[in-house]
Amino acid sequence: MLPLKLIQEQSGFIIERLKIKNFDATQIIGSILSADEKRRTLQTRIDMQQSDLNNLAREIGQLYKVGKSQEAELAKNRTFEIKEDNRLLKEEHTALEQQLQDLVVQLPNLPHELVPAGRTADDNLLIRTGGVIPEPDPDRKPHWDLLAGTGLIDFELGVKLTGAGFPVYQREAARLQRALINFFLDQGLKAGFTEVQPPIMVNEDSAYGTGQLPDKEAQMYRSEADGLYLIPTAEVPVTNIFRDEILSSDQLPVKYMAYTPCFRREAGSWGSHVRGLNRLHQFDKVEIVQVRHPDNSYEGLEEMVNYVESLVNLLGLPYRIIRLCGGDMSFTSAMTYDFEVYAAGQGRWLEVSSVSNFESFQANRLKLRFRDKGDKKTRLAHTLNGSALALPRIVAGLLENYQHGNEILMPEVLIPYTGFDRIRL
RNA sequence: GGAGAGAUGGCCGAGUGGUCGAAGGCGCACGCCUGGAAAGCGUGUACCCUGCGUGAAGCGGGGUCGAGGGUUCGAAUCCCUCUUUCUCCGCCA
Numbered sequence: 001m002l003p004l005k006l007i008q009e010q011s012g013f014i015i016e017r018l019k020i021k022n023f024d025a026t027q028i029i030g031s032i033l034s035a036d037e038k039r040r041t042l043q044t045r046i047d048m049q050q051s052d053l054n055n056l057a058r059e060i061g062q063l064y065k066v067g068k069s070q071e072a073e074l075a076k077n078r079t080f081e082i083k084e085d086n087r088l089l090k091e092e093h094t095a096l097e098q099q100l101q102d103l104v105v106q107l108p109n110l111p112h113e114l115v116p117a118g119r120t121a122d123d124n125l126l127i128r129t130g131g132v133i134p135e136p137d138p139d140r141k142p143h144w145d146l147l148a149g150t151g152l153i154d155f156e157l158g159v160k161l162t163g164a165g166f167p168v169y170q171r172e173a174a175r176l177q178r179a180l181i182n183f184f185l186d187q188g189l190k191a192g193f194t195e196v197q198p199p200i201m202v203n204e205d206s207a208y209g210t211g212q213l214p215d216k217e218a219q220m221y222r223s224e225a226d227g228l229y230l231i232p233t234a235e236v237p238v239t240n241i242f243r244d245e246i247l248s249s250d251q252l253p254v255k256y257m258a259y260t261p262c263f264r265r266e267a268g269s270w271g272s273h274v275r276g277l278n279r280l281h282q283f284d285k286v287e288i289v290q291v292r293h294p295d296n297s298y299e300g301l302e303e304m305v306n307y308v309e310s311l312v313n314l315l316g317l318p319y320r321i322i323r324l325c326g327g328d329m330s331f332t333s334a335m336t337y338d339f340e341v342y343a344a345g346q347g348r349w350l351e352v353s354s355v356s357n358f359e360s361f362q363a364n365r366l367k368l369r370f371r372d373k374g375d376k377k378t379r380l381a382h383t384l385n386g387s388a389l390a391l392p393r394i395v396a397g398l399l400e401n402y403q404h405g406n407e408i409l410m411p412e413v414l415i416p417y418t419g420f421d422r423i424r425l
Numbered sequence: 426g427g428a429g430a431g432a433u434g435g436c437c438g439a440g441u442g443g444u445c446g447a448a449g450g451c452g453c454a455c456g457c458c459u460g461g462a463a464a465g466c467g468u469g470u471a472c473c474c475u476g477c478g479u480g481a482a483g484c485g486g487g488g489u490c491g492a493g494g495g496u497u498c499g500a501a502u503c504c505c506u507c508u509u510u511c512u513c514c515g516c517c518a
Contacts, residue, residue: 057499
């Protein structure tokens with residue numbers, strides 16, 4: 001959510017910037033400005049009436065005290081008139097506030113000036129590549145064919161238990177999952193992230209705080225009886241730790257990481273191109289989250305990108321890093337880098353991580369502020385997050401790139417974690 | 426799930442209808458004192474909206490005592506609903 005103050009003062013700039021995201025903000029901003037103007041005039045009137053009421057109430061008290069009850073009655077009558085008028089104005093004011101809120105949440109975050117213009121993934125900017133793409137090999141298979149009949153990752157069994165998109169990992173596949181989680185967390189620890197274990201269900205306030213509500217409600221699983229949502233990413237509970245908080249600047253930067261299962265309904269986005277592990281309703285992920293001073297949030301972003309890159313490098317997977325163009329970026333992001341890993345069996349790039357700086361967009365909604373030492377005023381902090389990493393597509397990449405005949409070799413760094421150096425099919 | 430007691434500022438804790446954004450204490454900040462420190466003394470110490478002012482300092486208005494509603498001229502104080510904490514009982518990994 002963009003701060004109202006910014007909209008009031010920089011409307012032209014906002015309209016220009018949002019063109020990068022292919023978003024025409026002219027109308028919305030126009031409506032915001034006029035609604036806000038009305039709201040403020042109204043509020044001034046309401047406050048003045050309220051002030052009169054407060055004064056009258058005080059006088060009435062005094063009058064009763066000195067026994068002038070007749071005058072007190074007269075004064076009471078005056079309050080009745082003011083109150084009735086005040087009630088109507090307040091209703092109008094509430095409606096305007098709601099209207100404003102509804103408008104403001106429609107505005108996406110401003111893209112950073114380095115974000116390329118563009119509409120689709122074709123306009124994204126390739127930053128760099130790494131690793132080695134395996135030689136083409138006609139025997140190489142996509143992971144779903146590779147594992148077919150082994151039960152290692154059993155999609156059909158998952159259907160029996162739950163439904164499509166909820167696979168059962170068994171034997172070495174289950175152990176590989178556990179190994180990856182521990183590997184990622186240990187690496188994160190070394191990189192200075194604090195480990196947290198948040199709830200994987202959140203309330204409405206939290207879902208609203210990070211922007212899953214109101215628009216992305218359909219993407220979340222919900223416990224109707226309790227009004228709780230299964231988290232689509234650890235970003236939600238971890239970032240909400242800081243909701244309504246005022247940090248002092250020496251607490252920054254905050255660097256948190258959490259492993260959680262993630263749940264996504266992925267309503268309507270199912271298709272033939274998302275077979276196997278490419279898209280699931282439940283998957284595991286280690287998420288990193290930072291809260292930063294605005295002055296150095298982009299250093300934080302670079303730091304996170306380098307960290308994620310180190311993980312992919314350690315796993316020996318061929319990857320590329322892409323800066324998303326305006327049209328491909330999320331609503332809330334100011335700048336996003338995507339990590340894609342080449343899955344040799346499918347011959348496709350799979351997105352395994354997305355690292356973003358939200359600047360103050362999330363913080364504004366969360367009311368996450370900080371205060372500089374010796375400063376009286378609070379300012380919005382910057383929030384950032386990224387996957388480090390999401391498991392399923394990493395597993396797909398490992399399976400497809402490390403297949404040698406009937407064996408899948410484990411990368412060196414994982415062997416201490418898995419306890420085996422290869423999976424025999 | 427049943428019964429009872431609570432929820433007040435960074436923390437502790439007073440406050441049961443008007444002069445309460447809230448006593449007192451702790452903590453913190455600044456100043457005095459000191460060779461330096463402790464102690465002592467003094468001052469200050471929530472957040473949001475809004476008006477004047479340059480978005481500074483400052484001054485003024487409104488709101489906020491878990492949340493939301495209600496009673497009243499007036500609510501931290503009374504009533505209702507919800508959330509949550511604690512104690513006892515029940516159940517349980």
